[in-house]
Amino acid sequence: MNARHYHQARWNEPIICEMGSSGERGVLIPPFDGGAEPSSESGAFIPENMRRTAPPDLPEISQVEVLRHYLRLSQENLGAGLIPDFGMATSTMKYNPPVNEQLSRSAKLTNLHPLQDEATTQGILEIMYQLEQFLKEISGMDRVSLQPRGGSQAIYANLAMIRAYHAKRGELEQRNEIITTIFSHPSDAAVPSAAGFKVITLYPEASGYPSLDQLKAVVSERTAGLCITNPDDTGIFNPHIREFVDIVHAAGGLCAHDQANANGLLGIVRSRESGFDLCQFNLHKTFSTPHGSGGPGSGVSCVSSALADYLPSPTVEFDGEKYHLEYDRPDSIGKIASFYGVAANFIRAYAWILAHGAEGLREVAQIATLNNNYLMTKILEISGVSAPYAAKQFRIDQTRYSWEKLTHETGLKITDISRRSVDFAMHFFYSHHPYWVEDPATLEPTESYSQRDIDEFIASWTQIVDEAYHDPEIVRSAPHLAPIHQMTHPEYLSDPDKWSPTWRAFRRKYPGGFGNE
Amino acid sequence: MSKVLASTNPYIPNSTTRAKEEMLRTIGIQDIDSLFSAIPSELKLNRLLNLPEPYQSEYELQKHVTKILDKNTSTNERLSFLGSGCYQHFVPAVCDEINSRNEFLTAYSGKAYEDHGRWQALFEYTSLMAELLNMDVVNLPTYDGLQAAATAMRMAANISGRKEIILAKAIQPDKLSKIMEYNRHLLTFKFINFDPLTGGMDLSQLEQSLSSDTAAIYFDNPNFFGVIESNAGEICSLAHQHGALAIVGADPISLGILKPPADYGADIACGDIQSLGIHMQFGGGHAGYIASRDEEKFVREYPNRIVGILPTREEGEYGFGEVAFRRTSFEARESGKEWLGTMANLWAITAGVYLALMGPQGMQEVGQTITERVNYAMRALSSIDSISLQFPQAAHFREFVVDFSRTKKSVKEINRDLLERGIFGGLDISAVFPQFQNHAVYCVTEVHTKEDIDDLARNLAEVLS
Structure with a gap:
C-alpha cells in the first residue's frame, strides 16, 4: 500500500473580526409587544452607571457568510470522522456513531431544564441510573457519579473523596502525599497537587513499570493514596498492580485507578479485581462520545461502598417506580460541576454500551x-x-x-x-x-x-x-499540503510583549500586521 | 433465552474472521488471548460482564432509547420560567449546524497544521468574547462557570499573594459549594450580606471586612436574584484601595446592554457561556470563561489553554499555538497551574458562531428585550394581590425573586398546581435562603412572549385564589 495522495482544504479565511460590514445582520431577535415603554431609549431599565456606553466591537456579518466561514473552517480539521485517528494516543479516538449523535440531540434532551420537576425528567434520569448500573458492572465498583465534565475533573472528584475520607478519620494533616508514576497521565500528578497533596513520582525500570521496592521506599504513614494509570501510556500492563494496591492499603492509603486507558481492558480486567477503591472512566474515550474539538467530555467517578457517601451530590436513585435526585447526603464532597454533568454524553454512552453488550x-x-x-x-x-x-x-x-x-x-x-x-x-x-x-x-x-x-x-x-x-x-520544511505552511516565530507565543491571546491584543501589538511591527 | 448475536460489528471493521486471522498471522500468534498474557490470571474477569442483551441493529437501538427519552417533557412542550444557572435562550440554527459538523465534533487536539480550522474558530471565540468583555485575554473554556469562578479565585490569590476571598452572599448555591470545596485547603472566605431592599452588596459590611489579607472580592452581576449591582464600581475601587483584586461573575448575554466588568474596575471576569447559542441539555451545555488584562502576572496564572496567533512562512497566513504553555500541567505536571484536559471547546466554537451572528446590534437588542420582558413580568406578577416582589426597586436582568409568603400555599404547592396547568414555575429558594421562605426565582428571556407572561400571571392568580 502507498501513502495517500492528498491535499487538505486551504481556505485562507480571514479572522472573523475582519469580516462583514456595517449594518449587516446574522440573526434577528424576536420583538416584544408588551408595551413596556418600548419607546424608551435602549437600557431604560438599567441604571445609568451600569449601562454599556459603546456597543461591543463585534463584526456585522450576514448569516450566509457566517455559515460559509465556519463550514470552511470545519474543512480544515482532521478528526476521527475523517481519518484513522490513532495518532492521538491516550485519547482513544474511536468511531462516534451518528445514531448516538441523533439521539443525544433529541429535543427531549436539548430543551430540558435541569431544575424541572422530576416527574418531567424521568427519561433522562432512567438513562443516568441505568448507565450507572452498567459502569458499576464494567468497573466492579459499587457506586458511580456521572457529574464530572472531563476525565481530569473525575480524577479531581476522586482526590476530593480521598481527602474527605482521611479528613473524616482525622488523618488528613498527616496523610498529604499521593504516589503516581511518570507514565501515568500528567493529570495524575497535576490534579493531586491542585487538591493540596504533595506528589511523589515513580519511574519505570526496564520492564516499563516501577518495582515494588521503589514503591515500598516511598510508602509511609504520610501516604494518602496512589493515583495510577494501568496500563499506562506505554501500553504495558503492570502485572504487580494488585501488590502495589495492597502495599498502599497496608499503609492506610487509598488507591485510585485512572481508567482513561481502559479501552483494551473492557470485560477483561476490572479495577475491582485489582483492589482499587476508586477509578474513573472518560466517556469521551472508551465509551465513544465525541471529543468535540476538545470537550465537552465526561468523566465518571466509580467508588467502592466505603466511599459512596462522599460522592458528589446529587446521586440518582430508583425506588422501584420513580427515579429521583438525592441531595440529602451529609458526607458528600458537594458540587464538582454544574448540575449533573454532560447529559448528552450519558445518552451517547448508554446507547454505545447497549449496542455492544457484554x-x-x-x-x-x-x-x-x-x-x-x-x-x-x-x-x-x-x-x-x-x-x-x-x-x-x-x-x-x-x-x-x-x-x-x-x-x-x-x-x-x-x-x-x-x-x-x-x-x-x-x-x-x-x-x-x-x-x-x-x-x-x-x-x-x-x-x-x-x-x-x-x-x-x-x-x-x-x-x-x-x-x-x-x-x-x-x-x-513540511507541511506542504496542509491548510497553512510552517509556523515561524515561536516567541510570539512565549514572550509577553509579543504574544497575542486575542485579535484585539494582536491589533494593539501589531497595528500593521505581522512583519510591520 | 438469549438472542442469537451477529458476529460482525458494524463499528468494528476488524471483527471479521478474515481480518482477525490475517492480523494474528502477521503478529505470529494463534489467538487473541495470547496478547493479554502479561496480565495475571487472578486479575482477569473469568466470566462475561453482566449487562443486558445488546440492541445490535441500529433500528432497535434507536427505538429503545427514543422510547425512554419520550418520558421527558421538555420546555418545548411546556412554558418554563426556570433559570438559576441554566437558561432558555433562543438558539440560532447556524449554531447547531456548526457544532454538529462531524469535522468539528470528532476533532480533538491536533496542531494548527492539520486542525487549523479548529484553532482559528477557537481564537475567534476568545477574540469575540474579548470585545464583549473589553479585556485582552480570554481562556479556552474550562468545564463550566462554577469551575471558572473557583479557578479565578485561585488566580487572584496567587497574584496578590493573599488567601482571603470576600464573597457576596447572593450567589448560586451550587457555585458556592464548588468554590468552597475546590479551594478549601488554600483559601479562607468571608461573606457579605445583601441589602434587603436593593438586593445589592452591603457596602458598610464590605468596608469593615476588607483588610490587607483580602486577596479578592467576588460578586456576580447580575446576582443570583437577578439584581444588577449598581454599586459595582464602588465595590471594585474598595477592593483596589486595599490592594485586593475584583473578580466579577458576568453572563456574556447581558453585556450588550450592561457595562462589561472591566469598565467598572474588575480585574478578572468569569462566568458561563451557556446562554450564547447552547441548548440547556438538562444542564449539559455549560462552559466557563475567565478573562483579564494582558499582563504577564495574570496570563501566567491561567491553568487553561490560551490561543495565540503567529505568522507562517507564507505572508498573510495565520498560524495558532498555545500562549505561555510552560505554565500548564502538560509541560510541568504537578508544578503547573491546576491541570489541562478535555473541557468544553465545542461550546466555545458555538458561542463564537453565536456572537458572529448577533453582532453588536443583536447583543444590544437581546439585552434590551430581556430587560423589557423581565420588567413586564415583574409588573404582571406584582399586580396579583397576594404576591409581592422581593427587590421591587432594584434594576433586574433576566431573573427576579417573587415572594409568595402572603399566599396560603407553599411554593412547592404552587409549582405543583402550575405544572398541572403546563407551566414550570420558578425555582423554590426557601431551603437555600432561609430568610426567603416561600420565595421563588423567576426567569424571563427573549423566548417569552407577552402572552406567555400573561398566561403565567393568569394561572398564578387562579391557583392562588
Missing part, C-alpha cells in the same frame, strides 16, 4: 489490542523507530514509540516528522513533558480502524523514513 465490549478490547499489536509488529519493521521497554512483549491498547534513532541519524526533529505526517492525512501526538521516552510518538489504533487503515498509516511512516534518509529537506 460480548461486544470484550470484542472491543480484544480488537483494540489486536490492532495495536498488529500495528506495533509492522512499525518495528521500519528503520529508525523503536518501542522502548518490555522488549518482545505484547502491549494492550497503545504503544509509546521512539524516533530517537532516526533523529540522531538524520538530524531531523520529532516535530519535523509530525508535521510531515500531516501531508499524508495522518497525525500523531508526541506526548506530554517530560519526554521520558526520547522523541516519542504514541499510537492507539482502537477497535474502530481497519487493517487497511493501519497499513495506510504504515505506508505513510515508511515513506517519511525514506524521505528522512534520502530527502530530509522535504520533511524539515
